[in-house]
Amino acid sequence: MPAPIRLYNTLSRTIEPLETREPGKVGLYVCGMTVYDFCHIGHARAMLAFDFVVRHLVHRGYDVNFVRNHTDVDDKIIARAKERGTDPLALSAFFVNALEEDLAALGLVAPTRTPKVSEHIGDILDLIGKLVEKGHAYKADNGDVYFAVESYPAYGQLSGKKLDDQRAGERVAVEAAKRHPADFALWKAASGDPTEPGWDSPWGRGRPGWHIECSAMARHYLGDTFDIHGGGIDLVFPHHENEIAQSECGTGHGPYARYWMHNGHLTLDKEKMSKSLGNVVKIREILREVPGEALRLLFGETHYRSPLPYSTEGLVRALGALDRIYSAKETALEVAAKGAPTPIEQVGDPGKELYALAVAFPAHFDAAMDDDFNTAEAIAHLFDLVRAVNRFGNDKKARAKGALVMGPVVTAFSLAANVLGIAAMEPQAFFDEVKQKRLAAAGKSPDTVEALIAARAAARVAKDWAEADRLRAELDAEGIVVMDNPTGSTWRMRVE
Numbered sequence: 001m002p003a004p005i006r007l008y009n010t011l012s013r014t015i016e017p018l019e020t021r022e023p024g025k026v027g028l029y030v031c032g033m034t035v036y037d038f039c040h041i042g043h044a045r046a047m048l049a050f051d052f053v054v055r056h057l058v059h060r061g062y063d064v065n066f067v068r069n070h071t072d073v074d075d076k077i078i079a080r081a082k083e084r085g086t087d088p089l090a091l092s093a094f095f096v097n098a099l100e101e102d103l104a105a106l107g108l109v110a111p112t113r114t115p116k117v118s119e120h121i122g123d124i125l126d127l128i129g130k131l132v133e134k135g136h137a138y139k140a141d142n143g144d145v146y147f148a149v150e151s152y153p154a155y156g157q158l159s160g161k162k163l164d165d166q167r168a169g170e171r172v173a174v175e176a177a178k179r180h181p182a183d184f185a186l187w188k189a190a191s192g193d194p195t196e197p198g199w200d201s202p203w204g205r206g207r208p209g210w211h212i213e214c215s216a217m218a219r220h221y222l223g224d225t226f227d228i229h230g231g232g233i234d235l236v237f238p239h240h241e242n243e244i245a246q247s248e249c250g251t252g253h254g255p256y257a258r259y260w261m262h263n264g265h266l267t268l269d270k271e272k273m274s275k276s277l278g279n280v281v282k283i284r285e286i287l288r289e290v291p292g293e294a295l296r297l298l299f300g301e302t303h304y305r306s307p308l309p310y311s312t313e314g315l316v317r318a319l320g321a322l323d324r325i326y327s328a329k330e331t332a333l334e335v336a337a338k339g340a341p342t343p344i345e346q347v348g349d350p351g352k353e354l355y356a357l358a359v360a361f362p363a364h365f366d367a368a369m370d371d372d373f374n375t376a377e378a379i380a381h382l383f384d385l386v387r388a389v390n391r392f393g394n395d396k397k398a399r400a401k402g403a404l405v406m407g408p409v410v411t412a413f414s415l416a417a418n419v420l421g422i423a424a425m426e427p428q429a430f431f432d433e434v435k436q437k438r439l440a441a442a443g444k445s446p447d448t449v450e451a452l453i454a455a456r457a458a459a460r461v462a463k464d465w466a467e468a469d470r471l472r473a474e475l476d477a478e479g480i481v482v483m484d485n486p487t488g489s490t491w492r493m494r495v496e
C-alpha cells in the first residue's frame with residue numbers, strides 16, 4: 001500500500017490524508033499555460049511545485065495519471081497574433097513547442113497527457129450543452145453563452161467569496177448582457193473578424209471562454225470526479241471556482257476534484273536582481289546562465305504554498321549551494337569506488353556519524369515529503385548529509401577506508417535526485433555545465449582560461465613560484481578556482 005501522504009486541501013482549508021478514488025492511483029489535473037509568449041519564472045515555480053508532487057507520488061508507489069493543458073485559444077493569443085500578423089493557432093503552436101523545450105530543460109516529468117483547447121472543442125460543446133439543458137447556462141443578447149452563478153448555491157465554496165461582493169468591475173456592455181455580474185462566459189460569440197479562430201455551435205459561431213476548457217479536458221481524461229486539481233493561488237478565483245460550478249452542474253454530481261492544491265505567488269525582488277544576471281525572467285534566458293537544478297533548489301527551499309520572492313541574488317546563492325551538494329556527491333562516489341571496505345566500527349567518529357545519518361536519511365526525507373510535500377525540510381536533511389560528507393572528507397585517513405560508509409550516502413543522493421531532481425547529474429557534467437554557462441555569461445572564452453592555466457603550469461615546472469602565484473591570483477580574481485593534483489591541474493568556476 002502507498003504511504004500515508006498528507007496534503008493541504010484549499011477546499012477544506014485543512015491538511016488531510018490523501019485518499020484516492022482507486023487505491024494506488026492518482027488522477028491529477030494541473031492548469032497549464034496560455035501560450036502566447038515564452039514561459040517566465042512564475043510559470044517555472046508552478047510547474048516545479050507540481051513536478052515535486054508528481055515525483056513524490058510516483059516514488060511512493062502511485063500510478064499517476066497527470067494531465068496538464070495548453071490554452072491555445074484565448075484573447076491574449078488572438079491579440080498577439082494580430083500584432084505580429086500571424087495566425088493565432090500557428091502562434092500558439094510555436095509557443096507550445098518552446099514551452100515543452102523549456103520544461104524539459106528544467107527536468108520536468110512529462111505529463112501523461114497535454115491536451116489543447118483546439119483539440120477538445122467537441123468535449124467543450126458537450127459540457128456547455130448539458131449546462132444549457134439543465135438551466136445553468138443561457139445565451140445572452142450579445143450572442144455569448146454564460147454560466148448563471150445564481151443557479152448553483154455552492155458557488156464560492158473554494159474561494160470563500162460571496163456573490164454579493166461581485167458587483168463591480170466588468171465593462172458595461174458585457175455587464176448588461178448578463179443576469180448576474182459574476183456570470184462568466186462559456187462560449188464567446190465570434191466578432192466577425194475572419195482571423196479569429198472559431199467553431200460552429202448550437203449557439204452560433206464562436207470560441208470557448210477560458211474556464212470551460214479545464215472542466216471539459218479534465219472530464220475527458222480523468223472522469224467526472226478525480227483526485228487532485230492543482231494550479232497557482234491566483235487561479236482559485238475565479239478560474240477554479242468556475243471550474244467547480246460548471247463541472248458539478250454539468251455532470252450532475254460532485255465533487256469535481258477531491259483535493260485542491262495551490263502554489264504560492266512568486267514575486268520579483270527588484271532590489272536583489274544582480275547586475276551580472278540582470279532582470280532575466282524568462283526560463284530559457286535563466287537556463288543560459290545556470291543549470292536548471294539551481295532553480296529546483298531555489299524553489300524547493302521554500303514550501304510550495306508560501307510566497308516566494310525571486311531574485312537573481314537568490315539564484316546565485318542557490319547555485320553555490322548546489323555546487324556544495326555536487327562536491328559532496330563527487331566525494332561520495334569517489335570514496336565508494338576507491339576506498340577500502342573497512343568495517344564501520346573502524347572508520348572514526350565522522351565516518352560513523354555520516355553512516356548513521358545516511359542510513360536514516362530515506363525515512364526522514366520521505367516523512368518530510370509525505371507532510372504536504374515539504375521540500376524545504378527534505379532539502380534541509382540533504383544539507384545535513386552534505387555537511388557530514390564534508391566533515392568526513394576532511395579526515396583523509398578515514399576517507400581512505402570509507403567505501404562502506406559511502407554506500408548509503410550514494411543511495412541518499414539517488415533518492416534526492418529521483419524525487420527532487422536535485423543532484424541528478426554526474427558531478428563532472430554539472431561542474432562542466434556551470435563552467436561553460438558562467439564563462440559565457442561573463443563573456444570569457446575557455447581558451448583564455450586554459451592559456452592562463454598552461455602558463456601557470458609552465459611557471460611551476462620552471463620553479464618560478466612567484467609567477468605561478470601571480471597567475472593563480474589572476475585566475476582567482478576572474479572567479480576561477482585551480483585545483484592541483486598529481487596528474488596536473490583542473491579548474492572550476494567559483495560560484496558566489
Ligand SMILES: [Zn+2]
Binds near residue numbers: 030032
Ligand atoms: Zn484551468
